[in-house]
Each structure stands twice: as structure tokens, then as C-alpha cells.
Amino acid sequence: MSKFILTLITFSFAFTIFGNTNHKKEAKKGITGMYLQWGYNVAWYTRSNIHFKMNNGDHFTLHQARGSQRTSFDAIYKYPLDISIPQYNWRIGFYINKEKTRAIEINFDHTKYVVEDGQKLRVSGVLDGREIDEYLVVTPEDLLHFEHTDGANFLHINYVEQHSLRYSPLKQRNILTYLWKVGAGINIPRTEFEFRGDRLNNRFHIAGFNVSAEGGIRVYPTRTFFLELTAKGGYVNYLNALADTENTKGNRANHHFGYVEFVGTVGGDIHFGNKKNKGNKL
Numbered sequence: 001m002s003k004f005i006l007t008l009i010t011f012s013f014a015f016t017i018f019g020n021t022n023h024k025k026e027a028k029k030g031i032t033g034m035y036l037q038w039g040y041n042v043a044w045y046t047r048s049n050i051h052f053k054m055n056n057g058d059h060f061t062l063h064q065a066r067g068s069q070r071t072s073f074d075a076i077y078k079y080p081l082d083i084s085i086p087q088y089n090w091r092i093g094f095y096i097n098k099e100k101t102r103a104i105e106i107n108f109d110h111t112k113y114v115v116e117d118g119q120k121l122r123v124s125g126v127l128d129g130r131e132i133d134e135y136l137v138v139t140p141e142d143l144l145h146f147e148h149t150d151g152a153n154f155l156h157i158n159y160v161e162q163h164s165l166r167y168s169p170l171k172q173r174n175i176l177t178y179l180w181k182v183g184a185g186i187n188i189p190r191t192e193f194e195f196r197g198d199r200l201n202n203r204f205h206i207a208g209f210n211v212s213a214e215g216g217i218r219v220y221p222t223r224t225f226f227l228e229l230t231a232k233g234g235y236v237n238y239l240n241a242l243a244d245t246e247n248t249k250g251n252r253a254n255h256h257f258g259y260v261e262f263v264g265t266v267g268g269d270i271h272f273g274n275k276k277n278k279g280n281k282l
Helices: 002-018
Strands: 033-045 048-053 059-065 088-095 102-110 113-115 119-127 130-138 144-148 154-167 174-187 192-195 198-201 208-219 225-242 252-271
Touching: 033 225, 059 130, 088 154, 088 252, 102 174, 154 208, 174 225, 208 252
Parallel strands: none
Antiparallel strands: 033 088, 033 252, 048 059, 048 252, 059 119, 088 102, 102 154, 113 144, 119 130, 144 192, 154 174, 174 208, 192 198, 208 225, 225 252
16 A cells, blocks of 8 residues: 555656646636645654553553654665655645635654653553552563554644745745644554564554644745645544454554654645646735
8 A cells, every 4th residue: 555655646746846737727616736745754752551451351551651753764875765664744635725725635644653661660450360550660571562663653634724924026936835734533553562572563454543733834946846844743542553462362452642743745736727827826
């Protein structure tokens, strides 16, 4: 699926940057244009209580666990052809008014969430068939390791508004705009779980929901090509993350946390309609 998406975005960028869509008829009401984006992010997470329900009847909670990102930006020069290793973002937006100040956007954030090994955390519940409420040092060998590193993966729909800050000297196009977005959607993680040395990287699946708000700027070096820098804050809830291992199935985990994300992308506009509609004056 990811290779198909990357191919689609690459083709669309080439189409956008090297040539615009020219229609002889006026654009009809509705979708008046679209844009595509690709970029990368850094993220920070609040602490969370992670509850595990094991297939052997054990159920326990790690209290106030600290999670961190894994940006993997070194992969950009180590594996330059595999652009999906670092924490990445893609967006496909559809302008819904002729001024192109409003849009509906499909947004995917591939972030990575890792519970840091070696934390001394309060663990409560039932573990190894007995009641427990004590502080333990959490390591893969002694207890567990837990991460969403094939993606915490937030897929959501945004409502977007964009406004001009600066036009070109002849006011034929934007040079600088500011924008804000709000959205909600689903989480599609692939979780790696290790319990007492037994591990498995689980399958992608829908595991919860998310909400977010975002704001930032766009810089337009040309009429269609832009750079976008935004800050984003949100809340995610994993209701049913897979925590299976090679030898045990039916384990589940749930937790929720807030996050802050900084995102940098490159993008391209595709304008619909004739040249009279291509001024893109916001």
C-alpha cells in the first residue's frame, strides 16, 4: 500500500510542478483545485498509562510510562531511495472555493512511539497470576518492550483555511500565506511487543482514534510549488493495539496520550479552470 501511495504522490508532484491542468471551461462549483504534499516530522509525547490484557488471564498497567520518537533521519542519506523510513507525512487536499482559501485534506502522519527501556515504573494489576502493585525497572528481558515504530500512524480528515500574508509585486499570486487546520480520524499502528524475550512485529490494523489542530505558514517560490512549516498538537487513543508475540496470541494493549509535532513538507497546487481562475489570490 505504501509503495502505491509513494508512486501516486511522485507522479502527481511531477505533474504539478512541470505543468498545470488546463481546462477550457470554467471550473464548476465544488472542488476548484487540489494539492499534494510530502515531508517529515519530529514529535513529543505526554506520559501514558499502558494497560495490557494477556491471553493467560494476566492484566496489568504501566503507570506514567514515558514514550519518545524515533526519527531515523539518518536513513535519508543511508537509504536515499527509501524515503518512508523516517517519520514522514503526506497530505492530499481539495480546495472547495474558487479563492482557494478553504480545503478538505486527507492527512497521514507516520510517527514512531517507543516506550523507553530502563524506566522504573509503578506496575499494578495481575502479573504471573498474582496481584502486584510495585515499582519495577521495565526492560525487555525482565518484563516487556513496547513500541509503535512501523508507525503510530494517524490518518485523519482536516478542515483547512488559508489566508494571504504577502502577494507578488503585481498581486498575481501569493508569496506567503498562513493556515490552520482541525481534524479527526483513526490510528492504524503496527506495534512491536516483546514480553520476557519473546517478540513479534504485529500487523497493521485500526486500533483507535485521534483529534488534532495545526497551524503554520506556506512559502510559494512559484505559483504552484510551496514549502509548508506547521506546528501540530493532538490527542490519540489506542483502544485495541495488538500485543501478540511469537508464542502467544490474543494479547492486547490500550493507552492514550497527547502529542506535539513539528512538520515540514513540500507541496504542489493543481489548479482547475481557465487562466482567469489561476491567480490564486487568497
